[in-house]
Amino acid sequence: NRTNSSLLLFRSTMSHQKSEEVSKTSRRDGHTSDDRESAATSGLSLVPISLPLEPVFSRRRMLNVAGALANSLVVFYATNKLFGRHQKLVQALESSFFVRTARELFERLIARAPKRLDTFDCALLSLAALILCRRLFRLYTYLTGPKLADRFMGSAVKFLSRFVPAVRKEVEKKNREAVADMEKSLVQPTEQSFVELPPQGMKSEEVMRLIDSRTAGETAWKGGKVSGAVYHCEESLMKVAADVNAKYLLSNPLHPDLFPSLRQMEAEVVAMVVSLFNGDSDCCGSVTSGGTESILLAMKSYREWGRVVKGIEKPEVIASVCVHAAFDKAADYFGMKLIKVAIDPVTSEIDLKQVRAALSCNTVALVGSCPHFPHGTIDPIEELAEIARRHQLGLHVDACLGSFLVSTMDAAGFPLPPFDFRVPGVTSISCDPHKYGFAPKGTSVLMFRDAGLRTFQFFTCPEWTGGIYASPTIAGSRPGALVASTWAVMLSMGYKGYVNSCKTIVACARRIAERISAGDVPGIRLVGRPDVS
Numbered sequence: 001n002r003t004n005s006s007l008l009l010f011r012s013t014m015s016h017q018k019s020e021e022v023s024k025t026s027r028r029d030g031h032t033s034d035d036r037e038s039a040a041t042s043g044l045s046l047v048p049i050s051l052p053l054e055p056v057f058s059r060r061r062m063l064n065v066a067g068a069l070a071n072s073l074v075v076f077y078a079t080n081k082l083f084g085r086h087q088k089l090v091q092a093l094e095s096s097f098f099v100r101t102a103r104e105l106f107e108r109l110i111a112r113a114p115k116r117l118d119t120f121d122c123a124l125l126s127l128a129a130l131i132l133c134r135r136l137f138r139l140y141t142y143l144t145g146p147k148l149a150d151r152f153m154g155s156a157v158k159f160l161s162r163f164v165p166a167v168r169k170e171v172e173k174k175n176r177e178a179v180a181d182m183e184k185s186l187v188q189p190t191e192q193s194f195v196e197l198p199p200q201g202m203k204s205e206e207v208m209r210l211i212d213s214r215t216a217g218e219t220a221w222k223g224g225k226v227s228g229a230v231y232h233c234e235e236s237l238m239k240v241a242a243d244v245n246a247k248y249l250l251s252n253p254l255h256p257d258l259f260p261s262l263r264q265m266e267a268e269v270v271a272m273v274v275s276l277f278n279g280d281s282d283c284c285g286s287v288t289s290g291g292t293e294s295i296l297l298a299m300k301s302y303r304e305w306g307r308v309v310k311g312i313e314k315p316e317v318i319a320s321v322c323v324h325a326a327f328d329k330a331a332d333y334f335g336m337k338l339i340k341v342a343i344d345p346v347t348s349e350i351d352l353k354q355v356r357a358a359l360s361c362n363t364v365a366l367v368g369s370c371p372h373f374p375h376g377t378i379d380p381i382e383e384l385a386e387i388a389r390r391h392q393l394g395l396h397v398d399a400c401l402g403s404f405l406v407s408t409m410d411a412a413g414f415p416l417p418p419f420d421f422r423v424p425g426v427t428s429i430s431c432d433p434h435k436y437g438f439a440p441k442g443t444s445v446l447m448f449r450d451a452g453l454r455t456f457q458f459f460t461c462p463e464w465t466g467g468i469y470a471s472p473t474i475a476g477s478r479p480g481a482l483v484a485s486t487w488a489v490m491l492s493m494g495y496k497g498y499v500n501s502c503k504t505i506v507a508c509a510r511r512i513a514e515r516i517s518a519g520d521v522p523g524i525r526l527v528g529r530p531d532v533s
Contacts, residue, residue, distance in 0.1 A: 157171075188217075190213070190214060192210065231434070231435045231436055231437075231438060232438070233438040233489075233493075233501075237438060237489060237492055237493070240488050240489065240492050241439070241440055241485040241488060241489050242485075244481070244484050244485045244487075244488040245440065245481040245482075245484070245485045246481075247481075247484070248262065248480045248481040248483075248484040248485075249481050251479075251480030251481060251484070252477050252478065252479075252480055253266060253287075253478045253480050253483060254471065254476055254477050254478060259480055262480045262483060262484060265483055265484055265487040266287050266483045266487075268487060269287055269433070269445065269483065269486055269487050269490065270284070270285040270286065270287060270445055270447070272490055273285070273431055273433065273445040273447065274421075274447050276404065276407040276408070276431075277399070277407055277420035277421055277429055277431065277447060278420050278421050278422045279420075279421040279447060279449070280421070282449065282450045282451070283421060283447055283448065283449055283450070284447070284448055284450070284451050284454055285445050285446050285447035285448060285454070286445070286446050286454070286457070286472045286473055287443060287444070287445055287473075287483055287486075288443075288444045288445070288446055288473050288474075289442050289443070289444065289473070289474075289475060289478070290432065290434070290441075290442055290443070290444045291324070291326060291398075291400030291401075291430060291432045291444050292326040292329065293444065293446075293473065293474055293475075294400065294430035294431075294432075294444045294445070294446040295324065295326040295327055295329075295330055295396075295398065295400075295430055296326065296329065296330045296333065296334075296474065297446055297457045297473060297474065298330075298396050298428050298430060298446055298457075299317065299327065299330035299331070299334060299336060299365075299396075300330070300334055300456070300457055301428070301448075301453055301454065301456040301457045302315065302317065302364045302365040302394045302396070302456075303315045303334050303335075303336055303364065303456075304456035305364065305394065305453060305456050306362075306364035306365075308456070310364070312361070312362050312364060314337065314362050315336045315337070315362060315363075315364040316336065316337040316338075316339055316360060316362045316363045316364065317331065317336055317337070317338050317339065317363070317364060317365050317366070317367060318339045318341060318355055318358050318359070318363060318365075318366050318367065319338060319339075319340060319341075319350075319366070319367035319369075320340065320341055320342070320343050320349075320350035320351075320367075320369065320372065320379065321340045321341070321342060321343060322343055322348070322350075322369065322372040322373070322374045322375065322377075323340070323367055323369055323372060323398065324369070324372070324373060324398060324400070327367060327398075337362070339358045341354035341355055341358055342354055343377075347377065347528075347529055348372075348374075348375040348377040348527075348528035348529055349377055349378075349379050349380055350368065350369075350379045350380070350384070352380065352383055352384070352387070355384070355387060356387065359387075359391060363391070363393055364393065364394060365388075365393055365394035365395065365396055365427075366384050366387065366388050366393055366394070366395050366396070367395075367396050367397075367398060368380070368381045368384045368395065368396070368397050368398070368419075369397075369398045369401075370397050370398060370399040370401075370402045370406055370419050371401060371402055371406075371530075371531050371532045372398075372401075373401055374528070375527060375528025375529065375530065376509075376528065376529075376530035376531060376532050376533060377528050377529045377530070377531055378402070378406070378416065378417075378419060378531045378532070380417075381395075381397060381417070381418070381419040381423055381426065382417060382418060382419075382423055384425075385423045385424060385425025385426055386425065388425045388427075389424060389425040394427045394428065394453070395425050395426050395427050395428075396427065396428045396429070396430070397419060397420070397426055397428070397429045397430075398430055399419070399420075399429055399430060399431050400430050400431060400432040400435070400444065401432070401435060401532070401533075402431075402436075402532050402533075403431045403432045403433065403435045403436045403437055404431075404433070404435075404436040404437040404498050404501075404502070405436045405502050405505060405506065405532050405533060406419065406532060407420070407431070407498075408495075408498050408499045408501075408502040409502055409506060409532070411495075411499045411502075412499050412500075412502040412503040412506065413503065414502075414506050416531070421447075421449060426449065427448065427449050427453060428446065428447060428448050428449065428453065429446075429447045430444060430445070430446050430447070431444065431445050431447070432444045432445075433445065433486050433489075433490065434486070436498075436501065436502075436505070436533075437486070437489070437490065437493075437498070438489055438493065438501075439482075439485065439486035439489045439490070440482055440485045440486065440489075442479070442482050443482050443483070443485075443486045457472065457473075458470065458471070458472055459471055505533055506532065506533065509530060509532070509533045510530075513526055513530050
């Protein structure tokens with residue numbers, strides 16, 4: 001408000017001063033008595049000028065203008081670093097001052113051309129150049145952004161499908177056809193279907209017969225030619241998991257007073273995973289329902305940390321375009337802005353220059369993938385950690401896919417650059433035991449470097465009429481059988497078991513990559529750099 005008031009006062013003073021300058025008769029000291037009276041009534045101080053008159057486009061004046069423009073560029077850079085790309089100050093100046101007074105400003109500068117530009121004139125010229133540079137920078141960012149043609153076509157299709165009836169009908173028709181094709185491919189006909197409860201309960205033998213008939217064609221993954229989706233191990237280990245699952249079928253980690261053994265199992269699972277990622281005694285974590293929930297909770301923690309510690313109301317997270325879609329989901333759920341930067345076209349690693357350029361005062365965390373899903377490439381975690389430390393930001397390492405492979409590759413003879421808690425600056429890591437840890441589906445571990453950051457993931461409601469409610473994860477009630485089964489599988493495998501598994505899987509992946517790179521498989525080329533599997 002103070003800024004707007006002074007700017008409006010300047011507008012009224014400019015028009016008055018312009019009319020006064022028409023009647024000037026003396027320039028002994030650069031300003032007439034009328035100028036001084038106008039300045040006294042308006043609150044503006046005019047600097048006396050005793051220099052002789054000089055041409056409008058003199059060398060000195062041009063140097064002054066060039067210096068003002070150079071200063072504006074410095075102010076532009078500093079403002080971006082200080083206020084961020086959407087800082088409110090420049091937006092307010094653009095809307096309430098610049099548009100309405102730009103013409104008057106330049107008219108005043110032309111009218112005062114025989115004189116030297118004073119400090120206030122230089123400041124206003126710098127401000128005008130600042131706003132112009134911001135506009136040009138936004139235009140440049142838009143024009144050089146990824147897939148400009150795709151974005152333009154997408155916007156055009158949305159516009160036409162919304163406002164042109166013929167196009168809207170065609171789009172709706174295509175959508176219906178796509179949904180029908182999906183239903184046809186996903187919904188397989190069965191001998192008996194249920195849309196409501198049967199009148200009488202069925203015998204267990206009949207239920208199991210239905211189960212066997214429905215799962216008869218769902219064993220394609222056992223042939224070993226399905227990439228991802230199912231991470232299976234030996235039958236004996238699966239039997240151990242099934243037996244433990246049956247013992248803890250009705251358990252619930254929400255009630256540790258009723259299931260103390262389950263609480264201990266969950267704590268031991270977290271501790272064992274933390275040790276795999278070289279955490280110390282201060283590191284801690286939680287067992288979640290999967291990688292998506294671990295990522296959601298990590299982003300929630302950084303949002304709350306930024307709000308409480310830094311006072312950031314519009315948090316931003318920087319990641320590569322190959323980051324897992326769960327980060328998009330977290331940004332959508334929690335009102336955060338996910339800024340995606342490009343990857344190096346050769347190495348497929350995140351572009352560190354673009355990471356530095358995307359930093360702002362609203363940035364709360366950086367994200368590094370270990371590895372990312374599209375190419376299997378590990379981002380440069382050490383370099384990201386250095387950026388995070390320098391700017392006092394969080395760094396989340398998404399090791400959900402790498403999980404028990406990246407944590408044992410050094411021991412298996414496939415050394416990797418440090419990526420875990422050995423790297424100062426890494427503040428949280430997500431890992432999925434239900435992938436290469438061979439645990440039952442629905443288990444992940446979110447780890448933090450210290451308990452202070454983890455507190456921001458918790459939810460508590462002490463005012464509830466049913467009593468104090470608190471939960472460490474998104475879900476309230478959770479299946480304790482998954483925690484117990486994961487614990488049993490990890491103990492059964494042991495460290496050597498995971499190292500041997502890593503040797504087999506990574507060696508196989510690298511043999512495939514070498515054969516493809518050598519041209520032994522016509523029609524297929526290797527994209528990126530598969531560091532893991």
